[in-house]
Amino acid sequence: MDQKRHWNKIAPSYEEEIFDVFRSERHSLIPSIIRRHEKKKGLAIDFGCGTGKAFPMLSPAFGEVLALDISEGVIRTARERNYSNIKFRQADLSDRKVELPMADFLFCCNVIMLPEVEKNRQMFANISRALKQDGHAAVVLPSLESMMFASWRLMDWYRREKVRPEDIPDDEFQYFKSSKRDIVNGIIHIDGVPTKHYSREEIEAMLPECGLAVVSIQKLEYGWNTEFADPPVWMQAPYPWDWMVEVRRRKKKAS
Numbered sequence: 001m002d003q004k005r006h007w008n009k010i011a012p013s014y015e016e017e018i019f020d021v022f023r024s025e026r027h028s029l030i031p032s033i034i035r036r037h038e039k040k041k042g043l044a045i046d047f048g049c050g051t052g053k054a055f056p057m058l059s060p061a062f063g064e065v066l067a068l069d070i071s072e073g074v075i076r077t078a079r080e081r082n083y084s085n086i087k088f089r090q091a092d093l094s095d096r097k098v099e100l101p102m103a104d105f106l107f108c109c110n111v112i113m114l115p116e117v118e119k120n121r122q123m124f125a126n127i128s129r130a131l132k133q134d135g136h137a138a139v140v141l142p143s144l145e146s147m148m149f150a151s152w153r154l155m156d157w158y159r160r161e162k163v164r165p166e167d168i169p170d171d172e173f174q175y176f177k178s179s180k181r182d183i184v185n186g187i188i189h190i191d192g193v194p195t196k197h198y199s200r201e202e203i204e205a206m207l208p209e210c211g212l213a214v215v216s217i218q219k220l221e222y223g224w225n226t227e228f229a230d231p232p233v234w235m236q237a238p239y240p241w242d243w244m245v246e247v248r249r250r251k252k253k254a255s
Contacts, residue, residue: 048111
């Protein structure tokens, strides 16, 4: 997929088409983690800034914010938010040669989810390269377990309405269009777009290989209305979620 062309095409309708994590999360984990790492004279990177929904939290917490995105279109929209301490740059964040300053903090929300998994690995490696030795990053990633749980919840809903599993329409599971290997690799189709999802164990195993030490992994929970148009009243916890992963630059082992 040509990511630059894809996001430039979406840019005019970004607010309507792209799921709003900031508005939908149930427990305000994103502002909490940003406040915890605020540094009034420090530099933060918004790694895949989109239209700038994180700016109201990042701008007051840091002396300077560098907003990066592959799409000139969404950057134009983000500039309209008009924060004096935010600078912008168009960049392919999966390019191993992308130039990045050393930051005190980096925020990345549902950006590292390309179907080309090696590009995702490179983005993780670029995050490591962009962090100061004592710097931290907060990375939001789509959860594979949540996707599977939401699909099971759908089947449970049908069961309660006396519909047998074999009678559930196939288009209810249109997310699972990929090959068996792609599904095992976490590639799920969201609105027809192949999207990488992560298991918790994959995160724990892979990120150290990309130069990042995992500090914590939390569930960023949403209401069931983010999965279903009209969820029944009985459908409560457990809720669907993304992963909120806090990382730091991995220290090199002494030779």
